[in-house]
Amino acid sequence: MITIVDYGMGNLQSVRNGFARMGYRTFVTDKPEEIKKARGIILPGVGAFGQAVKNLKEKGLGEAVKTRAREGVFLLGICLGLQLLLDKSQEGLDLKSGGLELIPGEVIKFRGKLKIPHMGWNQLKPIKGDPLLKGIKKGDYFYFVHSYYAVPQDNSAILASSEYGRDFAAVIKGAPFIYGVQFHPEKSSRAGLKILENFGELVYNGSHTSH
Amino acid sequence: MLAKRIIPCLDVKEGRVVKGVKFVNLRDAGDPVELASFYDQAGADELVFLDITASYEKRKTMIDVVSKTAEKVYIPFTVGGGIGTIEEIKDILSAGADKVSLNTVAFQNPDLINEGAEKFGTQCIVVAVDAKKNVEKDDWDVYIHGGRTNTGRSALEWVEEVEKRGAGEILLTSMDSDGGKDGYDITLNAAIAEKVNIPVIASGGAGEMKHFLEALTTGKADAALAASVFHYRQFSVKEVKEYLAKNGVEVRL
Numbered sequence: 305m306i307t308i309v310d311y312g313m314g315n316l317q318s319v320r321n322g323f324a325r326m327g328y329r330t331f332v333t334d335k336p337e338e339i340k341k342a343r344g345i346i347l348p349g350v351g352a353f354g355q356a357v358k359n360l361k362e363k364g365l366g367e368a369v370k371t372r373a374r375e376g377v378f379l380l381g382i383c384l385g386l387q388l389l390l391d392k393s394q395e396g397l398d399l400k401s402g403g404l405e406l407i408p409g410e411v412i413k414f415r416g417k418l419k420i421p422h423m424g425w426n427q428l429k430p431i432k433g434d435p436l437l438k439g440i441k442k443g444d445y446f447y448f449v450h451s452y453y454a455v456p457q458d459n460s461a462i463l464a465s466s467e468y469g470r471d472f473a474a475v476i477k478g479a480p481f482i483y484g485v486q487f488h489p490e491k492s493s494r495a496g497l498k499i500l501e502n503f504g505e506l507v508y509n510g511s512h513t514s515h
Numbered sequence: 516m517l518a519k520r521i522i523p524c525l526d527v528k529e530g531r532v533v534k535g536v537k538f539v540n541l542r543d544a545g546d547p548v549e550l551a552s553f554y555d556q557a558g559a560d561e562l563v564f565l566d567i568t569a570s571y572e573k574r575k576t577m578i579d580v581v582s583k584t585a586e587k588v589y590i591p592f593t594v595g596g597g598i599g600t601i602e603e604i605k606d607i608l609s610a611g612a613d614k615v616s617l618n619t620v621a622f623q624n625p626d627l628i629n630e631g632a633e634k635f636g637t638q639c640i641v642v643a644v645d646a647k648k649n650v651e652k653d654d655w656d657v658y659i660h661g662g663r664t665n666t667g668r669s670a671l672e673w674v675e676e677v678e679k680r681g682a683g684e685i686l687l688t689s690m691d692s693d694g695g696k697d698g699y700d701i702t703l704n705a706a707i708a709e710k711v712n713i714p715v716i717a718s719g720g721a722g723e724m725k726h727f728l729e730a731l732t733t734g735k736a737d738a739a740l741a742a743s744v745f746h747y748r749q750f751s752v753k754e755v756k757e758y759l760a761k762n763g764v765e766v767r768l
Contacts, residue, residue: 317611321586351636419712421638425518425560425767445518445767447591449638468517491591493555
């Protein structure tokens with residue numbers, strides 16, 4: 305089962321609906337022991353980084369996600385969920401606790417003469433082939449809502465970029481099967497649903513771990 | 516590049532679409548969920564539901580519409596009309612809407628903008644501004660109560676305030692052009708868009724495809740909203756977007 309981590313940040317129903325549409329059942333939990341049983345994990349999120357880190361820590365959800373992801377379970381961070389995969393963010397610097405440290409790097413704020421948040425449909429520029437991006441073409445549009453973006457230490461972690469004032473990481477991957485998408489696949493119409501379907505396929509057919 | 520957005524708007528009364536979509540092959544042209552799904556397939560970038568239900572008791576039907584829509588529609592959608600408290604915002608958002616649009620209540624209780632933005636994020640809070648030209652002041656007045664009350668407040672000032680308070684977007688309706696088919700109010704749009712650093716959605720007056728082009732170029736709008744031209748199939752969302760692309764506007768096709 306694909307498990308959606310409920311840590312009190314944003315609405316999870318749309319993500320569930322998206323997977324359901326593509327034929328995948330999901331399970332929402334706020335219990336670390338349930339995450340330990342997950343076959344695939346979704347880390348969603350809308351809101352502020354600092355609050356998310358705090359919420360994840362309180363119930364031990366962050367640790368559970370981290371442990372499972374390192375063991376090889378497929379993980380997909382969406383929007384703020386992507387940002388949480390990194391070490392730290394400029395948002396919520398007052399907190400000593402940082403991100404999940406699953407992908408080295410940091411999260412910084414958009415600067416310059418730009419409307420912030422970056423909100424709306426923007427094009428994806430795939431950089432590396434990956435099963436998560438199967439069927440996605442250069443120039444396909446996805447729906448973004450964010451003011452901060454991830455800067456992985458190692459450029460090779462970037463599977464696809466997008467442009468808003470500058471190129472930024474729109475899809476990232478860390479070893480073994482840790483994925484993050486900065487856009488909302490559940491709100492990105494057909495192209496977004498394809499990503500959810502691809503993730504579902506990875507979880508059920510592409511797993512290299514034994515269960 | 517960030518694409519310009521085309522947004523069909525559906526008026527919903529007691530859970531049913533009024534001014535329904537004509538000439539579209541639907542089982543039930545009054546069903547908001549079916550229409551929303553139709554527009555998603557047709558290439559709409561977002562949707563707006565405007566709840567025009569008069570009675571408070573019957574407004575709860577909107578929650579049901581929202582959750583059913585979220586099951587079938589995979590683009591962002593906004594709900595406006597009759598939302599007055601943080602709890603009501605929360606109910607609409609947890610049912611699956613992405614944003615709420617606040618109009619009269621934002622004017623009468625502007626702290627709700629701050630509270631909503633703090634609690635749910637600025638991207639969730641759209642402030643709808645109905646503006647009408649005031650020739651004497653060379654400005655536009657803000658109207659509330661569905662355009663029935665002139666507040667006397669300058670629209671140019673008001674949008675600056677709502678941005679400071681945390682609104683993520685402005686849905687700007689020109690009362691001078693709304694209801695007509697002579698085009699969006701380009702002067703108003705450009706003036707407002709220059710005042711704020713958040714996206715502005717142009718509304719009111721779309722009758723031809725070139726009106727969309729004007730709003731998104733000289734009018735400096737980030738998105739254009741329309742109702743009847745789409746519902747009555749004067750042209751489709753896709754046709755407008757193809758026309759815009761041909762004229763050099765970045766759109767999602």
